[in-house]
Amino acid sequence: MPAMDRFAPAETSSPASAMTHWIKQIQARYEDRITGHLVLPARLGEYAEIPGSLPAGLHSALAARGIRQLYLHQRQAWDAATEGRHVVIATPTASGKTLCYNLPVMDAVLREQAKALYLFPTKALAQDQLAELLALNQAGSLGVRAATFDGDTPSDVRTAVRLAGDIVVSNPDMLHQGMLPHHTKWARLFESLRYVVIDEVHSYRGIFGSHLANVLRRLKRICAFYGSDPVFILCSATIGNPRQHAEALIGAPVEAITTSGAPQGERHVLLWNPPVVNRELGIRASARSQVTRLARMAIRARLKALVFAPSRLMVEVITKYLKDVFDADPRKPARIHAYRGGYLPLTRRATEQAMRAGCLDGIVSTSALELGVDIGALDVALLCGYPGSIAGCWQRLGRAGRRQQPSLGILVASSQPLDQYVVQHPDFFTSASPEHARIAPDQPLILLDHIRCAAFELPFVAGERFGELDASDYLAVLAEAGILHAEEGRYDWIADSYPAQAVNLRSVADGNFVVIDRTEGKRIVLAEVDYASAALTLYEGAIYMVQSQPFQVEELDWVGRKAYVTRTRADYYTDAIDYTKLKVLARFAGSKAGHGTCYHGEVHVVRHVAGYKKIRYYSHENIGYGPVNLPDQDLHTTSVWWQLSQDVLLAHFADPGAALDAFQGASHAVHTVATLAMMAEGRDLARTIASGQAGSEQGGGVEREASAREIGVRDAWGSAPGSAPEIFAPALHLYDPYPGGMGLSEPLFQRQRELVARARALVEDCTCTHGCPSCVGPVMGEPPEPSRSPKIQALRILDLLAAP
Amino acid sequence: MNALQARLVQLANQAGRVASLATPSDPRSGSFDDSARARLRVLLAQRHHAACKDLPGVAIAPGVQLVETVDTVPLSGAELASGRLAIDPIGFSQLVFLDTETTGLAGGTGTKAFVVGLATLAPPQVRIRQWLLTRMAGEGALLHFVAEALPPDPVLVTYNGKSYDLPLLRTRYRMNRLREPFGDARHLDLLHPVRRRYRGIWPNCRLTTVETQLLGTPRVGDLPGSEAPAAWRRFLATGETDGVRRVLTHNARDLSSLAQVLCALNALD
């Protein structure tokens, strides 16, 4: 990411143009909505020579495409790759990243008949890259054979790709399920495999990334069998730790190239908060209406605009609003297009081409366009809502940008807590480096799955390592389950099954629930829900949202892992009433946190869903309850927690109930900022308040979201008759809701001070009076007195936990 | 089980794994200390050794049992030497009937052939040789013996071998870093002529259906092919040989059927 170290002065000094004029215009008109204005200065290009050793054909192919010199980062990538060093290129969108890998790969294919494997996270991107390769190939009549290999490849073509492909363009799922388990059929590829190219590595984080790291461990194992040792070339959008992330993925040292040599016009970023329309309830105008208005204004000012919408439905809505204005005359070619997953590839290709050719004035898209699809240069990028991470923001904002002229990105906040935090803290945007992408390749269940797949591919010999890891305990478990056969220090696959089929790279285990829409006799699979969250989201009666469309769960087949839903028009949503019992099993580390302590360690969580509440939209009033009858969920995982002692709490709160309410509010804010800090999605991090003495046998629980007073006092303060009184020392837990954890607790523990400080700022700076869903979570009614407002109470907890 | 293993099993269950990992019925998963484990291993090896003595045939290498049989089938050399399949230029000695029994039907590099059966013709006799894997470690040797047993310039005769048996064996040779012996040998996959002629006429084109419909000799008491993998796993784990014997019988039957089907197809106008 380019350095961004200042707020712009009131007037910008760039040359007068439609863009600067327009920026001034909206600044003047909407001063109160713009919470921040950042300017990234224009940058000149840095160039380097095309390597002299390049085969003549490749030279002329470049010339035919108008390339007479390379950007510096392209040349650096070439030098690293051709000298056999693994390399990651992390430069902004549209900086010519593909040439960073296409050049060394084409060179190796042409000169040494070497082969390469390209991995992209989606089929659409693979298709794009194939087109790019074929264009280069054609420009120089090079005769390089490149082909995609994915689920759509016909079987007769597959054989040809296996035997004759120089460059195989595929995705991680296909490598995992289709190629590695059949590696003997791919022997020619693996024997001569010189380069493995992995683009968009920032998208391989969390569970997906942890799986990919293990798929790559398997790939390296297979390559070793065939005597090859490929060089990895990785590309990433802006993230905070490209090198570390790349090294974690491939399990080897990687050189990082992070400065782009491509020229870049001046770039402006505006943070935009829609106006408050109801101060009491903290309700603002919708991001959608603001984005639609801004897009309209931009297009009228003859600027090319791209709108990022948070859902497919929203794409359609905004597109309609814009088309109503600009495409009213059906005889004229459309000026506005929608672009999203679910459209046919041909339709999407047509939109991309029209945009590249400058025929369109506006595109409305989901994150489908965030990944490297080439649509040429744009003037304005409009983000309808904060995409969940700073890095994700930059990936979208980076879509606007021209080589010579200024460009503009506007982040329009929704009423979600994260959005509000970001636009109300513009310094967060300037000072925070982009998030770190994190993976946990040694997550025990993910590891077990891949050791199983690896054993299918090649027997393990005793003492053999998987990556850097000692696999012997895993092999013993699989042998005892009858999946492997242990004999004379070797573990052979013996089960009658194909393990890769059962391992989904996007979940921790294979217990996923399938959500099936049976509205009007249909049977359409809508979504998959992991086992851990099924009890909270798929109970009978639950309103389940897909693309902001409500469905109601009619039947839950727990054993068959299926939930049957129908479309509904209900004016409410549902929220599970669940009780969480949490017991600390081990503390890995601890430190002082203000007047309390902060730890991370291993915990045992038991969740019981007792029923659910029906909550009306907008008013958030509770309009009824329903029963839930499901087995308890138990979970061993890792957690980070903050704790205050009984003495401290009694000195600051009237009674334990008040203290627990305050903990609830504080936990809402800490969860919000922790999610932000970890580039995680909300569901990747769970929170709960555990009462009682940490480490004791008893771990009380309180209801999620509900007032602690309703139920918490019994669990937390009182003790069961006849037992010894417990010490009241509630703890605020953030834990990974996956068995075995996903490795978030340690980095959260490392940043505990920062998280408490940020949570404090979030609550304190919130524009509400007593507390609201954006800061401390839903608040019921007026507080009895201002000093006991949920906001003040939560701040008291955060003050106690903040370092003095 | 040690602590990590116990934890893995527990986590897998918490994640809602459909197939549980725990199999406490296996004596090895009990709470044995190391010396008990070692003693058990010796006992298992002894039992395995004893079990192999119960098998037909002879152990020709560690982990490889060779079973040789001769079957008399109702076919004559004259029938083969003329007819529509035009196999007369091929000497009978070059015809090699091939059928494998595998550890699973899933395919992929984790599936092994634990029986490779080859049959050659000396009408009216069929000479059948079957190599049975009695230990995992014997696979390389088994593949080596099979390669040795092929005549020069063989003509392979299989049923669905083009898409199943041959690719699987090729994978096994490669996995064992051995040169695969089939090269570009001629290959008659009888499934294809049967399909061309009887698809839509018979309920299906399985070999057992061909036997019933074309040869008029329905099988009785045969072990279904789908039960073969479990029979072999049982043999490895417990030394029980009944299942494996039945697999061998099934495989031999497949081979002699192949010879008769070839003859019958040849005789059709």
Ligand SMILES: [Zn+2]
């Ligand atoms: Zn608030």
